[in-house]
Amino acid sequence: MEVKDNFFKCFREFQRFKISDLMTNTDINKDYCQLQIEKLLQEKILMLDEDETYYFKFVGTINWIDRLIVIFPKYRELQNLNLAIEDKKYLKQLFDIFEMYNSKSKRTDTFFIETSNETEEYFSLFSLYKKLVEDYVQNNLYENENIVHELLGAGEIDWMRTVQDIQPNFSKNMQPRYLNYYTYNVEEEQQNYIKLIQKELLFKASEFFKQFEELELDIIELDFYFEEEVIGDLDYKINKIDLELREVFSESKIRLLNLMKQILKNLKHNKVNDLNLYGTKNFEKVWENICQNVFGH
Structure with missing residues (x-):
């Protein structure tokens, strides 16, 4: 993916700014931009101050309109609004922390609880897409096996069905x-609905990870294209x-089936997944949790 000029926009958590700092491209759809701002405000990721300035209560990345917004912890000093080499290294460490926190098997993840009123952490889609790509690289596409029975065919004899259904002659x-x-x-079913779901999700994963290519995060590269429309809504696919x-x-x-089901549930319950959020509104909690895990205290 060719990265455009000013593709990255950097902020610190709680750093005040004007909304014009986000809307530097005059060609973007203003109505759509306002809709995305309202989503972020509703989820309390973006906050509005009394003096009409904005700030992020969030640490991580947001793929927003035509750029990738990077929000560092509040104690991280920034030289400018662009992404320097040192910032990339620091951001990679943040992603490692997020992955370590998200991979703890005993942690209760409220992301998939349908009754949850607020999503505090936005790690799941990144991790699930990563697992989906890894599974595809290792096992290829999902295949179903169909058993085709024939009378006097060229395949293996099915003695159980033969004995049950055919009257023998006796010597x-x-x-x-x-x-x-x-x-x-045994024939492989080359086109099945589950495989179509997998292709659709692999395409989404490919598009999702393109935004991170310039961050050098050691993500498996995948250029997967799929344009066919898969019939059915998310509930139907689940x-x-x-x-x-x-x-x-x-x-x-x-x-693999459970993994795809988790991704579909994620897409269903995440109100702002079209913004491709990756991070947390409670970075201090994540940091304390990881320190406790590392130091055992």
Whole structure:
């Protein structure tokens, strides 16, 4: 992805600024821009002061309109609004902290609780997309196996169905002999609905990670293109995955199906996922948690 001039915009948490500092491109849709601002204000990620200045109560990144907004912790000194080499190194450390915090298996993640009124952390989509890409690199696309039965076919003989469905002839010593028999072949179903969901999510993941290419975050590169429209809303897709989970026994497939289900739930319940948020409104809590984990105190 070719990075445009002034693609990165840097702020510190609680740093005051005018909204014009975000809207430097005169070609952007002002109505859409205002809608995104209202979303951030509603989620209390962006705050409005009494003197009509704004500030972020958030640490992380926001893919906003035509740029990537980077918000550092309040104690991080910034030389300018652009992203210097030292800032990239610091940001990589922040992402490592987020990943460490998010990967703690015993941490209760309120992101998927539908009754939760407020999302404090926005790590899940990044991590889930990363796992989806890693699974694709290792296992390729999801395939279903169809067993095709034929009478006197060229495949393996299906003795169980043959014995159940076909009347045998008996020899003089009463040994059953089958003049007809069923055979079966295992065929890969090349186009199935679950695979379409996977392709759609891989395309979303590919587009999601393009915004981070210049940050050198050691993310697996994926250029996955998929333009086909997958029929059904998010609830329908989740239901189809639930049905598939009842039919499969492969551990790798079960892991992938549950992963895609988590991503779909994430997309369903995240009110601002089109902004591609990655970070937290409670960085001090994340920092304390990681320090406690590292130092054991």
